[in-house]
Amino acid sequence: MAATFGEMSVRQIQAGLAAREFSAAEVARATLERIGAADEAVHAFLQVTEDLALAAASRVDAAAAEGRLAELGPLAGVPVGYKDNMNLTGTRTTCSSNMLRDYVSPYTATCVQRTLDAGALPIGKLNMDEFAFGSSTETSAFGPTRNPWDLGRVPGGSSGGSAAAVAAGLVPVTLGSDTGGSIRQPGSFCGIVAVKPTYGVVSRYGVVAFGSSLDQVGPFARSVEDAALALNAIAGRDELDCTSQPCDVDFTANLAEGAAGLRVGVVPAFMEAAGLTAEVRAKVEEAASALEAAGAVLVDVELPHAQAAMSAYYVLGPCEAFSNLARFDSVRYGYCDPGHADLGSQYEASRERGFGPEARRRIMLGSYLLSAGVYDTYYYPAQQVRTLITRDYLDAFEKVDVILAPVAPRTAFKFGEIGDPTEMYLSDMFTISINIAGNGGMSMPVGLGADTGMPVGVQLIAPPFRDANMLRAAAALEQVFGPAPVAPAFADGKAGE
Amino acid sequence: MTQHLTEHDVRGIAEYTRIGLTAEEVVAMTADLNAIIDSLSPITEYDLDGVEPTFHPIGDLSNVMRDDVERAGFTQETALMNAPRQEDGSFLIPSILGEGGDR
Numbered sequence: 083m084a085a086t087f088g089e090m091s092v093r094q095i096q097a098g099l100a101a102r103e104f105s106a107a108e109v110a111r112a113t114l115e116r117i118g119a120a121d122e123a124v125h126a127f128l129q130v131t132e133d134l135a136l137a138a139a140s141r142v143d144a145a146a147a148e149g150r151l152a153e154l155g156p157l158a159g160v161p162v163g164y165k166d167n168m169n170l171t172g173t174r175t176t177c178s179s180n181m182l183r184d185y186v187s188p189y190t191a192t193c194v195q196r197t198l199d200a201g202a203l204p205i206g207k208l209n210m211d212e213f214a215f216g217s218s219t220e221t222s223a224f225g226p227t228r229n230p231w232d233l234g235r236v237p238g239g240s241s242g243g244s245a246a247a248v249a250a251g252l253v254p255v256t257l258g259s260d261t262g263g264s265i266r267q268p269g270s271f272c273g274i275v276a277v278k279p280t281y282g283v284v285s286r287y288g289v290v291a292f293g294s295s296l297d298q299v300g301p302f303a304r305s306v307e308d309a310a311l312a313l314n315a316i317a318g319r320d321e322l323d324c325t326s327q328p329c330d331v332d333f334t335a336n337l338a339e340g341a342a343g344l345r346v347g348v349v350p351a352f353m354e355a356a357g358l359t360a361e362v363r364a365k366v367e368e369a370a371s372a373l374e375a376a377g378a379v380l381v382d383v384e385l386p387h388a389q390a391a392m393s394a395y396y397v398l399g400p401c402e403a404f405s406n407l408a409r410f411d412s413v414r415y416g417y418c419d420p421g422h423a424d425l426g427s428q429y430e431a432s433r434e435r436g437f438g439p440e441a442r443r444r445i446m447l448g449s450y451l452l453s454a455g456v457y458d459t460y461y462y463p464a465q466q467v468r469t470l471i472t473r474d475y476l477d478a479f480e481k482v483d484v485i486l487a488p489v490a491p492r493t494a495f496k497f498g499e500i501g502d503p504t505e506m507y508l509s510d511m512f513t514i515s516i517n518i519a520g521n522g523g524m525s526m527p528v529g530l531g532a533d534t535g536m537p538v539g540v541q542l543i544a545p546p547f548r549d550a551n552m553l554r555a556a557a558a559l560e561q562v563f564g565p566a567p568v569a570p571a572f573a574d575g576k577a578g579e
Numbered sequence: 580m581t582q583h584l585t586e587h588d589v590r591g592i593a594e595y596t597r598i599g600l601t602a603e604e605v606v607a608m609t610a611d612l613n614a615i616i617d618s619l620s621p622i623t624e625y626d627l628d629g630v631e632p633t634f635h636p637i638g639d640l641s642n643v644m645r646d647d648v649e650r651a652g653f654t655q656e657t658a659l660m661n662a663p664r665q666e667d668g669s670f671l672i673p674s675i676l677g678e679g680g681d682r
Contacts, residue, residue: 188657281636295635321645325637393622396615404596413670418663425673426597434599442598443611449596450584450612463622465632470625472633503611504618520636546636 086116086575089251089568092160092308099142099159100151106142106159110135110203113161116575117206117252123571123578125227126237126247128166130206131173135161138203145201156311158201163256165244166207167214167290168299170194177290178222179212181416181436191288192320193257193299200315205253208243213407214264214292215440216240217509218500223438226497229272230569231536233578235494238268238509241302245272248302249537250578251568255303255312259289261296262395263490263513266541269302269525270489273537274566275309275556276302279549281520282327283313285320293402296395296517304566306526306557310334313549327547336550341558342377344551346370347482349385357491357508361531365538366488369528372562373486373555383478383485387470391515394471396507397451397464398518403441404448410436443503472519475545484551485543488512489525493536512541522549526556527566583616584609 087095087109098104114132121127142159145151151158164170167177169187176182190198198204211221219227219242227242229235230250237246241258245268248256258265260278269276277300284299291297301312310333318329348370353363374380412418412432419431437445451460478485490509500506516523525539540559542552571578584592589609593600600608655668664671 185661188653188660324640324642325635327637387625390621390625393619396619397622408596412663413672415661416663423673425675427599428673429597430593430599433597437598442600443608443615445596445598446589446592446608447612447615449592450588450616460619460622462632463625463627465634466627466630467622467625468633469630470627472636502614504614507618518636 086251087112087161088116088253090254091305092157092254092311095159095254099146106139106146106203107136109159109161110139110205113205113253120250120252120572120577123228123233124230124246124250125225126208126243126250126252127163127206128176128178128209128224128243129174131170131204134172135203135205138198142201142203155200156315157197157255160202160255161205161253162197162202163206163208163244163247163253164194164204165210165241165256165258167210167259168194168257169288170204170207173207175207175290176224177213178210178224179436179438179441180223181410183223183417185415189288192285192322193289193316196316197257197312208247208256210243211240212438213290213403213441214240214259214261215403215444217263217267217506219243220497221438221440229494230572230578231273232494235496235536236271238271238490238494240264242268244302245269245274245276248272248274248304249569250572255301255308257299257301257316259297259299260517261293262399262517263510265300265302266513266523266525266539267490267509270539271494271537273527273539274302274304275306275524275526276300276539277309277313277524278516278522279313279317280522280544280546282325283317283329283522283547283549285323285326287320287322291406293399294406295402296399304568306553306560307334307337310337310553331550333550333553336554337557339554340376340561341373341555344373344378344484344555344558345381345482346373346378346555347381347383347478347485349388349485349487350382351385351388352487352512355491355511357511358488359492359533361533362488362490362492362538364532365528366486366540369540369559370486373558376558376561378558381482383482385474385478385515387467387474388515390467391471391518392507392511394464394467394518395510395514397460400444400448401452401461402448403444404452407441407445412436440503468518471515475519475521479545484555487541487543489539489541493531493534493538516543521546522552524552524556526559528559528563580613580617583613
């Protein structure tokens with residue numbers, strides 16, 4: 083079978099549209115059909131938005147007929163999927179929670195709107211860990227997503243659906259969100275390009291909040307250029323999110339520059355970290371050598387407080403989640419347990435049955451950590467540690483343009499393999515400090531691990547608002563390792579058999 | 580493992596956060612929370628004298644007011660479209676004052 087549209091790059095789709103080889107309506111219909119055939123095995127999609135995709139396609143086709151295709155924007159005619167914590171008017175936005183099972187978005191998130199303004203075909207909403215609390219997508223109330231590279235393994239999380247949909251070649255581009263690693267870790271587990279930009283590059287307006295000082299939206303794709311094009315579409319100031327910053331960077335501009343002269347930091351303590359598997363470590367070393375061979379200069383850098391990031395995050399994240407999830411009151415929206423004669427018992431039963439176990443744990447943990455007396459023991463020191471971690475990165479970036487590190491300590495694990503919450507939290511040991519400091523980080527696939535045969539991503543970390551640095555380094559790695567392949571069981575239109 | 584929280588404490592937190600828990604769930608939650616809080620201990624072991632906290636990654640923001648011009652918001656219908664229970668254009672909740680019970 084010929085390559086499906088989901089296997090094409092953004093530029094290939096646009097070239098085909100421009101040459102009238104196919105229409106955007108054909109792209110939309112074929113993509114919907116492909117999802118219908120292949121997603122039963124993966125369960126990346128919670129909802130397919132056929133009517134919206136076809137309506138967007140007809141707008142693209144009308145523009146093409148008038149010769150205005152070039153005016154449409156960087157994602158014209160490209161099917162895009164969205165993590166299900168992103169509002170899109172008229173769709174359900176569930177956060178993979180029973181709490182929001184029936185919630186219909188009355189408005190559209192800015193990041194989603196910007197893809198639509200750029201000509202994207204909104205194809206559906208993607209599975210995730212409930213309220214983004216997790217690293218495996220196993221906490222979804224609607225069942226887990228499976229890793230297209232091995233259906234017995236998790237895709238990572240929390241943006242597991244967003245990563246799996248791209249890895250299976252169902253769509254070329256998706257959006258996810260990252261609070262402690264939720265874009266980069268599933269990107270690594272599924273072997274695709276996954277970008278968490280600097281905090282402030284992309285508006286979070288309309289994205290259901292988890293940790294407001296940590297959350298950032300970013301793209302998944304199978305090539306660096308596709309990710310950069312998607313980032314071009316969604317980045318920039320939005321008056322509806324006061325943390326969003328003006329951004330006039332073209333993220334594709336320096337992708338062809340190569341690594342010559344690039345100063346790449348390597349953190350020795352990360353490479354020696356307990357828990358880092360040999361196969362991941364070998365891949366990070368291979369990536370470092372590849373960059374060096376391409377003319378980069380490798381420099382050892384220290385991040386002495388990075389090991390404190392883990393405990394700081396598991397203080398700050400639950401505190402912010404506790405605050406953000408207080409809004410689910412069973413009155414204005416969300417699950418309402420029926421038949422209660424008093425409001426108190428309605429609240430308690432609705433939040434008990436609406437939230438899953440991990441959400442309940444984090445809410446209660448956050449409440450405890452913010453309580454009088456306890457606040458000074460954990461929350462305040464965590465914010466002081468944040469200062470030290472931020473300084474560490476700023477010091478390191480005096481010496482280097484980008485830092486190379488592992489994404490996750492291991493490749494994708496099997497379903498049920500990790501049951502203990504604190505052990506699951508270790509999945510994010512190399513990604514969390516970036517959210518704490520707020521700078522950019524991404525996962526770049528560099529082939530398969532020698533022991534598990536599963537994809538391995540390396541992490542590229544950029545100084546604040548210099549996200550172009552990591553994209554440039556990623557493009558240099560892509561020259562060596564190639565763009566991310568579609569998972570073999572789904573290549574050439576296969577459906578996981 | 581240090582006992583940071585007793586089951587009594589956990590019942591108190593559940594009440595405060597408005598999350599109903601069965602007796603068995605209280606036991607499990609107490610164990611889970613104690614284990615997680617134990618894992619946070621590194622944060623208590625740093626010398627942080629004189630280190631200013633960073634509450635937000637973008638530190639130099641100040642609040643600004645937009646121009647006071649009329650702008651459309653949600654209609655009443657849109658605001659109520661996800662309400663589990665509504666009546667006469669309002670959110671409906673069980674009675675919270677005096678007699679009468681639920682409507």
